[in-house]
Amino acid sequence: MYPELGQLALILSLLLAVLLSVVPLVGSIAGRDNLQGFGRPLATGMFVFVALAFAVLTHAFLTDDFSVAYVANNSNSLLPWYYKFSAVWGGHEGSLLLWILMLAGWTLAVAVFSRRLPSVVVAQVLSVLGMVTVGFMLFTLITSNPFDRLLPNVPADGADLNPLLQDFGLIVHPPMLYMGYVGFAVAFAFAIAALINGRLDAAWARWTRPWTTVAWSFLSLGIALGSWWAYYELGWGGWWFWDPVENASLLPWLSGTALMHSLAVTEKRGVFKSWTVLLAIVTFALSLLGTFLVRSGVLTSVHAFASDPERGVFLLALLAVTVIASLTLYAFRAPVVHVRARYGSLSREIFLLLNNVMLVSATLLVAIGTLYPLVLDYLEMGKLSIGEPFFNITFSPLAVATGLLMGAGIFSRWKKTDGGWLARKLLWPLAISLVATAAVLIGYGGFTPWAFAGIFTAMWVAVATFWDLWEKSASRKGRLHGLKRQSRSYYGMVLGHLGLAIVMAGATVVSNYGIERDVRMVPGDVATVGDYQFVFRDIGERRGANFTAQYGNFDVLQDGEIIASLRPEKRQYSVGMSVMTEADIDAGLFRDIFVAVGERISDDAWAIRLQYKPLVRWLWLGSIFMAVGGFLAIADRRYRVRERSTQKATTGTSVGTAANSAGVVS
Structure with missing residues (x-):
């Protein structure tokens, strides 16, 4: 019933x-x-x-x-x-x-x-x-x-x-991810509505911006939760594997980030309209593409849901109809979105334009690396595997370039920026970033070009953001009054940029200074990883609600003192007899100690994975900063106040005229 x-x-x-x-x-x-x-x-x-x-x-x-x-x-x-x-x-x-x-x-x-x-x-x-x-x-x-x-x-x-899904991560990760995926449908709907009525102006950008920011914030949390879940659940100890389904969630995040910045320029200056509309269409199309990849059966992945060709054809048709219809409408309405504007070569518009170019390039790179092997396989032209080395080598320079542009763009001005003035503005943040980078490299005891590039970029973004906040807080009534004077939207931007800097620092440090060892151990053995000693005490057993588990007892020592006791498990589930690895982690703000039990090699010997992960938690901490920054930005009072004034002004006039009447087009 x-x-x-x-x-x-x-x-x-x-x-x-x-x-x-x-x-x-x-x-x-x-x-x-x-x-x-x-x-x-x-x-x-x-x-x-x-x-x-x-x-x-x-x-x-x-x-x-x-x-x-x-x-x-x-x-x-x-x-x-x-x-x-x-x-x-x-x-x-x-x-x-x-x-x-x-x-x-x-x-x-x-x-x-x-x-x-x-x-x-x-x-x-x-x-x-x-x-x-x-x-x-x-x-x-x-x-x-x-x-x-x-x-x-x-x-x-x-x-x-599926035993992989019997975890807290399933409770929180998919809802957050879907809130982001689906939320971009609202930005897409606003873009299509604007193309239909020909009203692409600052007011339209202001209406669209909060919805886009909320969707982006949820997607940021969803991706971070997925990364965290994979880190501790799969037993590999990695935080991003460039799995095609992981890439499917990264694609709309990258284009959605570009869309947010493009909307800001359209709202402030009335330009980048073509960028904004196309990015809204592309971002939602990439969300649909992710759905197709996960549910069509074209991928073999721990994340994939279905392998039914009929479903894949239906989704592909839905994606094709959405993209073709949207781009056709855009082609017919192209004259509406065309705008002439002048701005200098070092203006904020230029920095944001270059930022969009980098983000779109990164999106194309990830899309090609993800889809090209699938297309070759479908056309029966052979099998090609594109894995982590390709993405790391090609994606990292774009991420560094985006961060460098972001730090410099913070100090630029709309319309025109004097080169000498900008150089003087950047001098002290540049010097502080170099000194801080050198200190981090010395502290971790090693220099590599990629470590320097990543850490310097993270420092550059963070120092530039704090420097700008310090300057904006200057007030005759004191710094506290100056800080209170700033808008929520500005503080949202500050948190977003700091979040990105934290993520970049964490990714760089854990990738370059993390240590991993796969060892054979029997109870009583001691293994060393960096400054830590792992003592394998014994093996125990326990029974869960629907599984039985063998667990290892490990003591972790530093300078002869026990700092943690860990119990990683090897579980066998009652239904289906599936075997799963459950790592145990001693988590900290500045490092994780990670232990996972692999296969039994002999009666008393086990394959053990031991890892030291410096700053790995910063990846997820930075993502939280970015998401909170997004939610804070949409709480800005101007979105509500100006909507009211625009509504009054739209009586008997177009939306474009209303926006000018409300004084929002500079």
Whole structure:
């Protein structure tokens, strides 16, 4: 009974999504306010029915309803309740339903929080989001129905959730990642709406910017959580493996970062409109590409969900329709986005333009490295493996160049910047960065070109950011008053830039100064890694809810003192008899000590992986800084105040005129 209710809710939500796609758009074209007004109730109804379907599927998991095929394939009666809950999105069908729930939630958010925007804009944005929702709902109902039954042959128990997914990471990582992925659909919808009505101006950029920033912040957290999860769960001790599915999440993050900066220029100066529109389209297209890669079966990965060619064809068609239709509309409306503007060779516009070039180049590089082997394989032209060395060697210079441009661009001015003035501004930050870099290199006891480049870039961005904050805080009433005078948007930028510097420092140090040893050990053996001694005490056993585990007892010593006791495990799960490695980590702000138990080599000997990871936590700490910076930026009061003034000004006039009336185009 309940699964049929979920199926009915999905069908009703599809019907509402179809109406949302058509009715408000017709109203905006025909100038019918009553039809435009249908957008908000339709978006609300669509979300309610999708949420009902999701709740029904969750109930099926929590009550062990193995008559539902998806539950039977991804759960088990022995599974702890919290893993049963996260198992809702632990497979293809449920993860897709979570995606649709997020999309419906974003659509509802636009309906609720855009009441001060012109009704025609809201109607068109909601209509575009409705079209995207229709595509994914059809995909779900036709190829990936989570409510398919196994009647009358109901299994006594389920096949269990993949042991890799029986972890806290599954609870938090996919929702955060999907919030970012799907959130870029809002930026895409605003771009398409702007192309339809020809109103690409500063007001449009200001409306789009908060939604883009929120999506980017969630995606930053999602990627960081995925990196952290892989680091401790897979037992390899790495934080980024350049896995194709990992790359699929990095691609929209890179282009989304460029989109945020481009929107800032469009809002402040009314330029870069072509960049902004194309980046909004490309970023959402890359989100769809990630969905295709994970669910089409073209990849073999621990992250991949499905291997059904029918699903791959459907998703590829959806991606093709989205990209072709969007670019066709852009081609027809190209004259609208063309703008003439003058700015100097050292202006802030130039630095942001070069920043976008670097980010787009990095996006293309990762896309080529990820997709080229797949295309060759599909065309039966041979198999090619592009792995970590290629990405590290080619991506790192672009990351360094982006950081260097960012640090210099902080001090530049809009329109025109004097070269001599800028050089004097950069002198002290440059000197401090060089001294700090030398200190770090000496502290870690080694110099390599890449270590110098990465650490200097991180120092450069951090010092430039703090220097700019110090200068802006200057006030006759004191530094504290000067700091209070700065906007939330500015502090969001500060946190974002500092977060990037922290990530770059962590990535550089752990890559160049981390130590890894794979050793054969028996109880009583001692192994040395850097300044640490690892003593293998003994092997024990324990039983979990749905697994049995053998664990090693290790003491970690430094200068003869025990600083940590670790118990890495080798687990065997009751259902399917899968064997998993569970590392144990002594975590710290400045270093991690990592131990993982591998295969048993003989009766008393084991393969052990020992690692010293300096500053590895900075990777995730910096990501949190960036995400918090994004959330802080959208809390800036100007987004609310100017929306109100723009709404008043739009009565009987175009959005472009309204923006000028509100004084937002410089």
